[in-house]
Amino acid sequence: MPPQSRSALPEPQSFDRVLSSMCTAPHPVARAAAERYLGTNPGDPESYAGVADLEARTVDLLGTVVGLEDPHGYVPAGGTEANIQAVRAARNLGSSSSPNVVAPESAHFSFHKAAEILEVELRTTPVDDDFRADPDAMAAAADEDTVLLVGVAGSTEYGRVDPIPDLAAVAQSVGARVHVDAAFGGFLLPFTGHQWHFDHAAIDTMTIDPHKAGQSAIPAGGFIARDHETLDALAVETPYLESESQVTLGGTRSGAGVASAFAAISELWPDGYEAEFERTMGLADWLAGALESRGEDPIEPSLPLVTSEMDAEVFEALRSAGWRVARTGDGALRIVLMPHVTKEMLQAFLKDLDRIRG
Amino acid sequence: MPPQSRSALPEPQSFDRVLSSMCTAPHPVARAAAERYLGTNPGDPESYAGVADLEARTVDLLGTVVGLEDPHGYVPAGGTEANIQAVRAARNLGSSSSPNVVAPESAHFSFHKAAEILEVELRTTPVDDDFRADPDAMAAAADEDTVLLVGVAGSTEYGRVDPIPDLAAVAQSVGARVHVDAAFGGFLLPFTGHQWHFDHAAIDTMTIDPHKAGQSAIPAGGFIARDHETLDALAVETPYLESESQVTLGGTRSGAGVASAFAAISELWPDGYEAEFERTMGLADWLAGALESRGEDPIEPSLPLVTSEMDAEVFEALRSAGWRVARTGDGALRIVLMPHVTKEMLQAFLKDLDRIRG
Numbered sequence: 001m002p003p004q005s006r007s008a009l010p011e012p013q014s015f016d017r018v019l020s021s022m023c024t025a026p027h028p029v030a031r032a033a034a035e036r037y038l039g040t041n042p043g044d045p046e047s048y049a050g051v052a053d054l055e056a057r058t059v060d061l062l063g064t065v066v067g068l069e070d071p072h073g074y075v076p077a078g079g080t081e082a083n084i085q086a087v088r089a090a091r092n093l094g095s096s097s098s099p100n101v102v103a104p105e106s107a108h109f110s111f112h113k114a115a116e117i118l119e120v121e122l123r124t125t126p127v128d129d130d131f132r133a134d135p136d137a138m139a140a141a142a143d144e145d146t147v148l149l150v151g152v153a154g155s156t157e158y159g160r161v162d163p164i165p166d167l168a169a170v171a172q173s174v175g176a177r178v179h180v181d182a183a184f185g186g187f188l189l190p191f192t193g194h195q196w197h198f199d200h201a202a203i204d205t206m207t208i209d210p211h212k213a214g215q216s217a218i219p220a221g222g223f224i225a226r227d228h229e230t231l232d233a234l235a236v237e238t239p240y241l242e243s244e245s246q247v248t249l250g251g252t253r254s255g256a257g258v259a260s261a262f263a264a265i266s267e268l269w270p271d272g273y274e275a276e277f278e279r280t281m282g283l284a285d286w287l288a289g290a291l292e293s294r295g296e297d298p299i300e301p302s303l304p305l306v307t308s309e310m311d312a313e314v315f316e317a318l319r320s321a322g323w324r325v326a327r328t329g330d331g332a333l334r335i336v337l338m339p340h341v342t343k344e345m346l347q348a349f350l351k352d353l354d355r356i357r358g
Numbered sequence: 359m360p361p362q363s364r365s366a367l368p369e370p371q372s373f374d375r376v377l378s379s380m381c382t383a384p385h386p387v388a389r390a391a392a393e394r395y396l397g398t399n400p401g402d403p404e405s406y407a408g409v410a411d412l413e414a415r416t417v418d419l420l421g422t423v424v425g426l427e428d429p430h431g432y433v434p435a436g437g438t439e440a441n442i443q444a445v446r447a448a449r450n451l452g453s454s455s456s457p458n459v460v461a462p463e464s465a466h467f468s469f470h471k472a473a474e475i476l477e478v479e480l481r482t483t484p485v486d487d488d489f490r491a492d493p494d495a496m497a498a499a500a501d502e503d504t505v506l507l508v509g510v511a512g513s514t515e516y517g518r519v520d521p522i523p524d525l526a527a528v529a530q531s532v533g534a535r536v537h538v539d540a541a542f543g544g545f546l547l548p549f550t551g552h553q554w555h556f557d558h559a560a561i562d563t564m565t566i567d568p569h570k571a572g573q574s575a576i577p578a579g580g581f582i583a584r585d586h587e588t589l590d591a592l593a594v595e596t597p598y599l600e601s602e603s604q605v606t607l608g609g610t611r612s613g614a615g616v617a618s619a620f621a622a623i624s625e626l627w628p629d630g631y632e633a634e635f636e637r638t639m640g641l642a643d644w645l646a647g648a649l650e651s652r653g654e655d656p657i658e659p660s661l662p663l664v665t666s667e668m669d670a671e672v673f674e675a676l677r678s679a680g681w682r683v684a685r686t687g688d689g690a691l692r693i694v695l696m697p698h699v700t701k702e703m704l705q706a707f708l709k710d711l712d713r714i715r716g
Contacts, residue, residue, distance in 0.1 A: 009621060012395050012613070013408050021405045023610060025397045033367055034614075035393050038575045039383045040370050043436075047379045047682045050371050077435050077577070078401075080609035088475060110609055113594045117446060117607075119477050211610065217396045219435070219577060219612045236471040249475075251438035251468055252381060252569065254577045254612060255370070256392075263367060324405045 013324075015340035019349065020326035022156070022184055024338040026260060027215040033256075033263035034217040040255025042075070043248065051255040058210075058262045062222045065186060065269060066206055067199030072231050073224040074248055075210070075258045079183030080110035081249045082207035082223035085234060086179040087114040087148060089205065089225070092233040093177070094147035102141045103150035104133035104162060108181060111150060120147070131155065131299075133162035135170050142174045149176050153196040154185020157328040159305035161185065161194045168201035177204040186222070187213035188303050190270060191277045198226060205230060210261035213276070215268060215339055220257035280304035280337040287335065287346050294354070304337035317356040323349060371682075373698035377707065378684035380514070380542050382696040384618060385573040391614075391621035392575040398613025400433070401606065409613040416568075416620045420580045423548060423627060424540070424564055425557030430589050431582040432606055433568070433616045437541030438468035439607045440565035440581035443592060444537040445472040445506060447563065447583070450591040451535070452505035460499045461508035462491035462520060466539060469508060478505070489513065489657075491520035493528050500532045507534050511554040512543020515686040517663035519543060519552045526559035535562040544580070545571035546661050548628060549635040556584060563588060568619035571634070573626060573697055578615035638662035638695040645693065645704050652712070662695035675714040681707060 015025050026034065037051060045052030055075050063071030076082050091099050100121035103111050107124065115122035123146075125137035133151060142149065149171040151162040164180055171178045182189065182196060186208030189196050198206065206224045210216035225231060235245040268276075284301040291298045291308050298308035310333035318325055318333075326334050335349075373383050384392065395409060403410030413433050421429030434440050449457050458479035461469050465482065473480035481504075483495035491509060500507065507529040509520040522538055529536045540547065540554060544566030547554050556564065564582045568574035583589060593603040626634075642659040649656045649666050656666035668691035676683055676691075684692050693707075 009391055009394065009412070009617060010408055012398050012617075013406055015397070018405055021399065021402055023397075023399050023402075031396055034396055036367065037370050038389055038392055038614075039373070039381075041379065041381050041576055044379055044381075046684070047376055048371055050368055054367070077608050077612075078610040080607070084607075108609075109594060109596055109604075113604070113607075116594060117475060209610075218399055218610055218614070219608075221610075236467060236474060238467055246467075246471070249438070249442075249471075249607070250435050250577075251466075252436040252567075252576055252579075254435075254615070256396075256576070256614070257612070259367060259370075326404070 016345060017322050018324040019335045019341065020324045021338065022212045022336055023218060024215060025340045026217040027264050027267065029267045030216045030260040030264035034260035037255040037259035041252050042255050042258050043246070043251050043253040048255060051258055054262050055258045058258060058265065059224065061262065061265045061269065062208060062224055065190060066182070066208060066224055067197040068224065068226060071224050072228045073222065075261055076221040076223050076248060077219040077250055077253070078211065078221040079108065079181065079207050079209045080113065082221050083108065083110040083181055084114040084117060085223050085249060086205040086207065087111065087118055087120060089230045089233045090148035090177045090179070091118055091120050093229070096145040096147060098145055099147040100145050101148045101150060102138050102146055104138070104152060106131055106133065106152055106155040106157060106160065107150050108156050108183070131158040131160045133167060135163060135166040138167060139170045139173070142170065142176060146174050146176045149178050151178065151180045153180050153182040153189055153194070154303050156184060157334060158299060158307055159184070159301060159303035161189065161196055161302065164196050164203065165201040168203060172202060178202065179205045181207045183207045183209040184212055185303060187273050188277050191274045210264060211257070214261065214264055216264040217256060217260040219254050220261035276339055280339065280341065283337045283341060283343060283346065286343070290350055306335045306337070307332045314356055318352065321352050321356070323352065374703060375680050376682040377693045377699065378682045379696065380570045380694055381576060382573060383698045384575040385622050385625065387625045388574045388618040388622035392618035395613040395617035399610050400613050400616050401609050401611040406613060409616055412620050413616045416616060416623065417582065419620065419623045419627065420566060420582055423544060424566060424582055425555040426582065426584060429582050430586045431580065433619055434579040434581050434606060435577040435608055435611070436569065436579040437466065437539065437565050437567045438471065440579050441466065441468040441539060442472040442475060443581050443607060444563040444565065445469065445476055445478060447588045447591045448506035448535045448537070449476055449478050451587070454503040454505060456503055457505040458503050459506045459508060460496050460504055462496070462510060464489055464491065464510055464513040464515060464518065465508050466514050466541070489516040489518045491525060493521060493524040496525060497528045497531070500528065500534060504532050504534045507536050509536065509538045511538050511540040511547055511552070512661050514542060515692060516657060516665055517542070517659060517661035519547065519554055519660060522554050522561065523559040526561060530560060536560065537563045539565045541565045541567040542570055543661060545631050546635050549632045568622060569615070572619065572622055574622040575614060575618040577612050578619035634697055638697065638699065641695045641699060641701060641704065644701070648708055664693045664695070665690045672714055676710065679710050681710065
């Protein structure tokens with residue numbers, strides 16, 4: 001029986017109509033680990049040594065996923081923090097007094113947030129016909145003040161994977177660092193033929209989110225760097241903590257997130273993730289086919305994410321029917337096939353779509 | 359029975375020797391709420407409307423605690439995020455091209471982090487003999503480029519409360535904003551005679567951490583602003599979220615933290631917090647007396663936090679004996695009397711101290 005409380009908390013939403021989120025119901029082992037570690041703070045490793053050790057082990061596991069033998073990094077609150085940190089490290093390590101970052105227009109809005117916060121210029125470049133970064137456009141936008149090129153490995157809107165090795169070559173030619181945002185793609189791409197990680201190209205930093213396809217509880221991001229120099233560029237001195245410096249954006253941090261990520265990756269890497277990728281990728285292809293058969297023109301999915309043009313009126317009616325669906329900046333319906341999404345959910349969704357369109 | 363897992367997670371540390379942390383074991387209702395809301399993300403209010411509503415209600419509750427009838431704000435990951443956001447808002451709303459922030463040297467190191475990230479100058483000023491901010495020193499350090507004055511209501515090292523109304527007067531004279539960091543003090547000071555909150559002085563923003571003396575699970579901070587203009591200054595556009603903009607530093611955020619803060623404050627404000635303040639303040643006075651009777655010279659506690667000069671050797675021996683204790687920048691032993699700390703713990707600690715000193 002839950003403890004008595006003066007506050008009647010409503011039931012949290014169920015996932016049975018959530019098609020818009022890149023988060024999902026935590027895996028049972030991830031949930032159990034989060035519950036056990038709710039009272040721990042890896043931000044204070046001298047008070048909470050156990051969870052700080054778990055964080056180091058989680059970074060090692062993430063290194064395995066992203067093709068890096070000796071990874072440096074930590075478990076940030078999420079992808080936004082990791083992306084901010086990548087820009088911050090590049091700014092701090094660069095020598096420009098008016099630094100800029102070049103990113104495809106498909107990059108997550110957290111790069112706009114990072115640019116505003118860190119006072120760097122963000123130069124966004126057009127994507128190609130398949131919504132992927134265009135290395136030539138990025139090369140043209142870069143100059144001697146460019147400290148970082150951003151590539152996306154699993155874009156938020158279309159699930160596209162940028163040509164990372166080509167972007168790395170551009171970065172090398174202008175002396176900039178390379179960051180890959182694999183927040184969404186990190187636990188999916190290992191089971192594809194894409195070239196996206198540290199072993200495929202001269203990447204400096206990467207974002208990979210255990211609390212997305214990694215099936216961890218929130219908050220559990222991943223900020224992974226090739227060199228320790230990157231972390232040094234983020235270090236701030238910490239008096240009255242027995243540790244000497246802190247590289248994270250946050251201070252007190254969630255041990256629940258760290259333990260949850262550790263448990264999920266230990267449990268699911270690689271077979272569990274592979275099975276889930278196959279299942280959700282299959283669902284994406286099936287959904288795209290089902291939309292096509294209804295006269296829609298969905299974009300061919302490259303990861304478990306389906307987009308398709310949709311009248312605003314139909315979209316609103318779907319939301320009114322309780323479906324948590326989202327739109328791309330261009331107004332296309334966007335459905336993310338996360339672990340909680342089943343074929344039955346999609347069938348119910350299509351039934352409502354058919355009803356709405358009459 | 360917990361789910362089977364390939365990863366054997368070690369037991370999280372117990373709190374029975376933790377005297378160094380400003381976090382604590384979550385209250386049972388806070389823990390229950392966190393567990394129920396592990397799979398929610400208030401950073402995506404259109405997908406997770408329930409928890410977004412809980413966050414708004416939590417901000418209202420926090421407003422009650424900090425003397426503000428119509429509060430604006432949100433539940434950040436913790437005090438560091440809230441402090442960064444206060445500096446960011448002041449920088450963005452100010453008109454200086456080389457902005458500076460004036461803070462007492464007792465301010466939390468997150469202000470150094472904020473200054474580095476946001477590229478503002480941090481000017482720290484000496485504290486008085488009682489470790490409190492000196493308004494004259496802050497006035498002398500401020501100039502026309504000063505966008506923010508920081509006051510601390512419950513300092514991390516000594517638990518001291520700055521003269522907030524005097525700092526607000528200084529800020530007014532130079533046209534700067536005022537931020538009060540009540541991360542530690544916010545759930546303790548309502549039961550003292552201190553002048554520290556929005557109803558006591560012309561404060562613009564405040565940090566108050568439910569996951570410290572508020573007894574919430576981590577991560578649950580509080581960033582509270584008097585005006586909505588402050589949040590507008592932090593807003594970044596959000597394509598492909600159905601909400602239009604995002605003011606938070608993070609993207610995906612912990613619904614567990616939000617629900618936990620809501621449950622804890624609903625349950626404990628004000629009587630439960632008052633009782634806990636009385637208990638822990640009593641423990642602080644008792645511990646200070648016990649140290650004094652051993653020939654030590656502890657600083658008189660003003661909140662439930664005791665500091666006392668201590669030989670480095672003795673300190674190390676205490677840590678080797680398993681005590682999670684910390685030191686101030688000056689090397690003084692620093693013990694925080696959080697809700698998990700009991701008289702029995704302190705008696706055991708003193709017994710070890712006596713044994714070590716022979």
